[in-house]
Amino acid sequence: MEDETMLPPQVASYLKIKTQTLAKWRLIGYGPVYFNAGRSIRYRRSAVDEWIKNQQISNTSMNPIRRQGRP
Template sequence: MDKQFLDTNEAARYLGLQRTTLEAWRCRGDGPQFVKLGRAVRYRQADLDAWIESRVRQNTIGGEAA
């Protein structure tokens, strides 16, 4: 995927998540950054990749990224 902006379905597929998971996180202010273009929600692939990197952990009890 080398599109600059991904819609919610594409972003969910890219992350291996359900669309509803991304929607719920967005409502709570969790998850990756997104862009509002009018009524449309879009995700930049670079933001998805950065969010993935921020989630890297050494163990399951929290702590700092690897």
């Protein structure tokens, strides 16, 4: 069975984010792995699902500490 490919609007809907957020993620190297098919950006559903799986935090000690800026 061939892995389904998805366009950015489909991935954004699947992740419940805006397409602009997904585009920003691509620029900074964050988010699911994507590839170019001609002039079109595509994602494999398996890559999106794997990325989601890797985002899971099993306990709070794995959560990065966020420092507040100066007041």
